[in-house]
Amino acid sequence: MSIRSAHEGDLPEILDLDRKAFPDDPYPYFVLRQYFDGYSDRILVLDDGKHLHGYVLFVTTSDGSVCWVLSLAISTERRGRGLGRRLMLEVMRQSRQERVHEVRLTVEPANTAAIMLYESLGLSAEDGVRRDYFGPGEDRLLMSLKL
Numbered sequence: 205m206s207i208r209s210a211h212e213g214d215l216p217e218i219l220d221l222d223r224k225a226f227p228d229d230p231y232p233y234f235v236l237r238q239y240f241d242g243y244s245d246r247i248l249v250l251d252d253g254k255h256l257h258g259y260v261l262f263v264t265t266s267d268g269s270v271c272w273v274l275s276l277a278i279s280t281e282r283r284g285r286g287l288g289r290r291l292m293l294e295v296m297r298q299s300r301q302e303r304v305h306e307v308r309l310t311v312e313p314a315n316t317a318a319i320m321l322y323e324s325l326g327l328s329a330e331d332g333v334r335r336d337y338f339g340p341g342e343d344r345l346l347m348s349l350k351l
């Protein structure tokens with residue numbers, strides 16, 4: 205399973221991964237498309253040569269100081285095999301190489317699997333739950349790690 209930057213032809217599979225991982229609130233296709241147009245090297249995919257099994261989408265602030273991990277998803281059947289960790293480690297490796305100071309992300313407070321993954325990588329949520337972070341009723345934990 206290799207990690208590589210996304211190609212245009214990957215967009216339908218990425219969309220499918222996203223819809224299965226976030227059935228209540230997937231990215232609209234046009235958002236993913238426009239993100240790809242601007243930042244294709246900031247979408248990393250896990251490719252077994254035939255299919256994609258996960259993706260991570262991240263962005264670095266314009267001053268180059270903070271990397272925001274905006275989305276991470278592994279296909280249902282491949283979870284629990286270290287793939288989410290691999291994608292996150294690659295984002296952190298690239299961020300260190302670019303001398304980014306901090307990695308940040310948000311996560312649903314009830315998403316234990318994701319929180320355990322991020323904590324195992326050293327991220328922590330110092331400010332507790334941020335109420336209505338993504339609008340009414342959409343609370344999130346803000347997690348971060350100084351690199």
Ligand SMILES: CC(C)(COP(=O)(O)OP(=O)(O)OC[C@H]1O[C@@H](n2cnc3c(N)ncnc32)[C@H](O)[C@@H]1OP(=O)(O)O)[C@@H](O)C(=O)NCCC(=O)NCCS
Nearest residue numbers: 225276277278283284285286287288289311317318320321
């Ligand atoms: C969260 C997600 C990306 C984790 O990916 P994954 O490939 O299954 O995770 P990994 O196998 O790399 O696990 C790494 C660590 O995460 C934690 N973890 C993963 N799944 C877990 C689970 N079901 N319960 C508790 N901890 C879990 C463990 O600490 C694990 O380390 P360990 O294997 O040494 O115990 C995956 O479950 C997913 O795609 N979920 C749906 C989308 C989502 O919630 N994305 C995150 C949004 S913020």
